[in-house]
Amino acid sequence: MATILVVEDETDLCNVIRAHLEAEGHTVHQAFDGPGALALVERARPDLIILDWMLPGLDGLAVCRRVRAAHLMPILMLTARAAEADRVLGLEVGADDYVVKPFSMRELVARVRALLRRIALDSRGMGMGAGDELADAPAVERGPLRIDAAARTATLDGVALDLTPKEFDLLLLFAAHPGRAFSRTFLLRRVWDGDYEGMERTVDTHVTRLRKKLGGFGEHIVTGWGVGYRFEG
Numbered sequence: 001m002a003t004i005l006v007v008e009d010e011t012d013l014c015n016v017i018r019a020h021l022e023a024e025g026h027t028v029h030q031a032f033d034g035p036g037a038l039a040l041v042e043r044a045r046p047d048l049i050i051l052d053w054m055l056p057g058l059d060g061l062a063v064c065r066r067v068r069a070a071h072l073m074p075i076l077m078l079t080a081r082a083a084e085a086d087r088v089l090g091l092e093v094g095a096d097d098y099v100v101k102p103f104s105m106r107e108l109v110a111r112v113r114a115l116l117r118r119i120a121l122d123s124r125g126m127g128m129g130a131g132d133e134l135a136d137a138p139a140v141e142r143g144p145l146r147i148d149a150a151a152r153t154a155t156l157d158g159v160a161l162d163l164t165p166k167e168f169d170l171l172l173l174f175a176a177h178p179g180r181a182f183s184r185t186f187l188l189r190r191v192w193d194g195d196y197e198g199m200e201r202t203v204d205t206h207v208t209r210l211r212k213k214l215g216g217f218g219e220h221i222v223t224g225w226g227v228g229y230r231f232e233g
Contacts, residue, residue, distance in 0.1 A: 001025040002047040034058025053079040068094030098112035183228040
């Protein structure tokens with residue numbers, strides 16, 4: 001079972017969510033404002049975060065951005081904003097899914113199960129940092145792109161790609177987590193292991209070179225202005 005952080009300033013709703021998740025066998029932590037959420041992320045290192053959009057102290061979007069600067073755990077946003085632009089904004093800053101209020105607990109639990117299944121698949125050898133053990137990692141396939149993590153090889157339309165180690169790590173990270181936005185700060189910490197902290201231009205340069213090597217397929221690596229990069233498709 002998973003460790004889940006629920007961030008919701010409506011105490012009654014937060015307690016109801018906690019009760020349903022604990023009934024599923026999960027360990028649940030609660031936060032009722034933005035700063036408290038960030039502190040618990042570092043202390044509890046949850047497997048998944050359920051994050052309300054409207055929070056005191058620091059809103060959910062700001063919390064999401066800060067979490068995404070350092071962590072990969074999935075984020076499920078709760079929002080009363082049903083407009084498409086608002087939902088897209090939440091996904092742009094790094095949320096993995098969203099539920100619009102009012103919602104049923106059955107729907108929320110189902111979304112949580114789906115996200116946990118996904119990270120369970122990711123954990124089967126999908127670690128992307130330098131020095132990770134990838135001997136048993138399955139191949140990642142996105143259309144004509146195939147990445148063999150264990151062999152550290154990538155092909156596009158059956159043709160081998162000539163990638164540097166950092167380009168390979170970036171491509172594997174993007175392709176293994178389609179739709180997820182990665183900040184430059186996170187990429188520096190994850191791919192460069194902190195060696196280039198503060199040198200965000202390094203990320204941009206490597207992504208530009210990677211796109212060129214992918215040709216037309218490079219359009220799948222999308223720039224999210226003010227957020228970072230994500231893989232679409």
